[in-house]
Amino acid sequence: MTRRSSSVTIRDVARQAGVSVATVSRFINRNAPVSAEVAERLNQVMTELRYVPHAAARNLASRKTRVIGLLLNNLHNDFFVPLLNGVEAVVRKKEYNLIVATYHANSRNAMPPPIGPHNTDGLLVFSDGLVDEDLANLNASGFPMVLVHRTSPKNLEIPSVTVENIEITHRLVEHLIRIHGKHRILFMRGPLHQEDSVRREAGYKSALAANGIPFDEELVLNGEFERDIAFQVLNDFLSNGKHVAFDAVFTGDDDAAIGVMKALHEHKHRIPEDVAVIGFDDLGFAPFLNPPLTTVRAPTESVGRIATERLFELLENPASNGAVVLPTEIIFRRSCGCPA
Amino acid sequence: MTRRSSSVTIRDVARQAGVSVATVSRFINRNAPVSAEVAERLNQVMTELRYVPHAAARNLASRKTRVIGLLLNNLHNDFFVPLLNGVEAVVRKKEYNLIVATYHANSRNAMPPPIGPHNTDGLLVFSDGLVDEDLANLNASGFPMVLVHRTSPKNLEIPSVTVENIEITHRLVEHLIRIHGKHRILFMRGPLHQEDSVRREAGYKSALAANGIPFDEELVLNGEFERDIAFQVLNDFLSNGKHVAFDAVFTGDDDAAIGVMKALHEHKHRIPEDVAVIGFDDLGFAPFLNPPLTTVRAPTESVGRIATERLFELLENPASNGAVVLPTEIIFRRSCGCPA
């Protein structure tokens, strides 16, 4: 067999420097002493030959990839920028690589998850594509994972990083009711099984209940936490004559709030006079929307950073370590009816 | 040596199915016929054993990684969401993986690029961290690359995907001058050597020149195409008493425009009456800023998609194929002074 590879290998370096490959490997990984003399020679030879270790070979031999994966449902939301930013910063500092992949519940049938133990050392799981059973299997095999914006299935104890949703949503919706006298509050929810969406819906309902407002199924729309879908859905709702009255919209996230605002605009509803709008996340543009968006500030970059740090802790010391819930805070702006 | 690996290998599958590893490999890769009988048996055994091929081993043996890399300067801009989205969609369809890494000119001293021929099959280069010399070396070695928002160094012919900047900027700035009578237009530029920024500056200058307005060095600020930096810089500019008068701001990108608007707001300048603002990119939130942002629509998701498609073409057929420049279009909204 005549396999040809143009790339220079560790053997070339070893030969050129007159040492064994083991010594070169040790020098590269600094995991055993190498004489000063040899070290210098190797440095020289390596730059001269432009030697770069072959990642796959290292991975195979060492059974590490130096890659961590981030599994998302999709990339249709500005929300992911701060999240990615937090993740990437930590990954870079650790001199690891980051694989970003999308995978959601519906793609399960077609394909297995694109990233996992076979090509990463650990996973940051945002996606709902990995169902509880998958998580259980991976966890049982000792594969390091940290859940993001999602909590561990019962009796599995996978570490997670989330933000506080229910309490804050309750308070914000209650604000709409008590301060601004809104009683017909539409909820533009996210993906059906996404925890943030579920929790925000819970907070929404509990605020209604606490204030004697009956829950109306008709006032819940599926915006998928996506700008375009939220627009579409609300637009249809407003167009399709049914004319269910509402005087406020709680949009599960800021990005979808843009779609909501667009639909309201196009149907000549004034915000907040006719319809108040509130969001969630406090994305960078929220203060500059028209009107400025009342929302909940979620520390998204911190979520990414902390989740990644915990994943690295797990890599070094495979001891599970609970759930962290980061605090959130309401930011009042004009879209709810508050004065500028 | 006693190496232990808990994972099931191709040999386990082969033994269990009573065939050779070669047959299993062929079945997995579907690159040679396998009898129906064996195929079924393998399917069964593989799911039973939960066999997943080990990526590193495949990579090593096949000398392919099935990974493409996206190299960015940073992730501090909502602009990257549509870009990433376009890239990721194509990568997923091809059943490849995507490594996202940041690397910029200043990190060169500290580290080599985190991704390259050693861990990817090809690169989408947005970053300025890879200087012309690096590109030349990589290109000479036949490594597939596509430049994004950046054109090929002279006589290198690396494929690139960019958007039209100069002409459109010229027209937009001229609009500010001729229609809205602005004559002191501040330019909030991006990173010094970023081509979009350079070209937008060229369009800005040519519009000034074409309309008899002298270029004033003092009216150029470095906002780095980052929201927070743009805010900081303009805020300082407005605070530091120097009181250089201006009646408009051309912000090199929409994300930075948010920072600009914030600074203007805080200093009680009305937009567009006192100061007009125009951006670039037409990010999703642009129509909903207060006031709605006049900007240039750039097909960012298409840039990501097309660049990635071209990279895959390159993988299959290493023939260089020029530069594509996608058209852009001005979107007039209120921030420039146009009526709603």
Next chain:
DNA sequence: TGAAATAATGTAAACGGTTACAGTAAACGG
């Protein structure tokens, strides 16, 4: 000073796949 630890290096067996090469049996073509 002799035993034990340490430093520096080499040899060669993995790691888990792919694939060139070879072989056998069945199908085809004239």
Next chain:
DNA sequence: CCGTTTACTGTAACCGTTTACATTATTTCA
């Protein structure tokens, strides 16, 4: 009916590292 494809399968070398084990020279120290 026989030479030639074609379908299918197996053997084993190889991809480029890491690392267990072995070896020798040098320190350390009781």
